[in-house]
Amino acid sequence: MKKSKKSHPNSFKNKNAKICEVFLDGDRRFRRCRDQRIQNLILDIRAFPVSLVENVRDGVQWRNGEDTYGERFVSKATWDLTRYRKQNVVWFPQGVPRFVFITWLAIRNRLSTSHRTSQWGHPQGCLFCGEPDETRDHIFFACPYTFTLWIKVVGNLFGQEPDPDWDTTMAHLLTGSFDRLTFILLRLVLQVTIYYIWRERNDRKHNNSARPVNHVSKLIDKTVRNRITSTGYALKPRLQGLMRRWFEAHIL
Numbered sequence: 001m002k003k004s005k006k007s008h009p010n011s012f013k014n015k016n017a018k019i020c021e022v023f024l025d026g027d028r029r030f031r032r033c034r035d036q037r038i039q040n041l042i043l044d045i046r047a048f049p050v051s052l053v054e055n056v057r058d059g060v061q062w063r064n065g066e067d068t069y070g071e072r073f074v075s076k077a078t079w080d081l082t083r084y085r086k087q088n089v090v091w092f093p094q095g096v097p098r099f100v101f102i103t104w105l106a107i108r109n110r111l112s113t114s115h116r117t118s119q120w121g122h123p124q125g126c127l128f129c130g131e132p133d134e135t136r137d138h139i140f141f142a143c144p145y146t147f148t149l150w151i152k153v154v155g156n157l158f159g160q161e162p163d164p165d166w167d168t169t170m171a172h173l174l175t176g177s178f179d180r181l182t183f184i185l186l187r188l189v190l191q192v193t194i195y196y197i198w199r200e201r202n203d204r205k206h207n208n209s210a211r212p213v214n215h216v217s218k219l220i221d222k223t224v225r226n227r228i229t230s231t232g233y234a235l236k237p238r239l240q241g242l243m244r245r246w247f248e249a250h251i252l
Helices: 036-046 075-082 097-107 114-120 136-142 144-154 166-175 180-206 213-230 242-248
Strands: none
Touching (some): 144 213, 213 242
């Protein structure tokens, strides 16, 4: 005769279970698992308080705001909620997709720097200054080459001397008090600079070609001015003076 298995709170396997069946005696019933990530998730779920209301059907609610939920799925609300908390630095109407993408990777620390590729057996120092540990924070902008470039292109937009520390730069962008035009230009020049620094780094690595700071700074300046022109700023009240503000930021 086969022995019948006794039900155990941790061996609950009904994928179609209702909340009232999973949540019993003030605790949730989970399957056993060895994955540490799942175990941590279970701890987080158990820490979230639940109060059940009897004689009410289970339902699904979609998060539509920071603290609001609804029965309808709204794709725009879901998209906004899944964006990174530093979205104002990444996404804005005057941004350019290729610059936005590289900036997004940099903010998420997902660029394939030597610090990351060394884990795969490909160690490499900074291609600008020779620093043994090529990290995201070193490239933007602790490296003497990239910091010199950053100082030249950002001008006085920050209202103070630029800082080579990545976290300090991000914090200033997020918490600083800037007028509309200055904030647009700060984000634009940051994204363009990150893009061209990364491209210059890859050119040095794969094509064995190197350009001086002045050459790259002129390329960044031209790219920013071209983007300002393409916005049609002169015909848009909220953007009028954008080019003038860019020139003012670089008066010696």
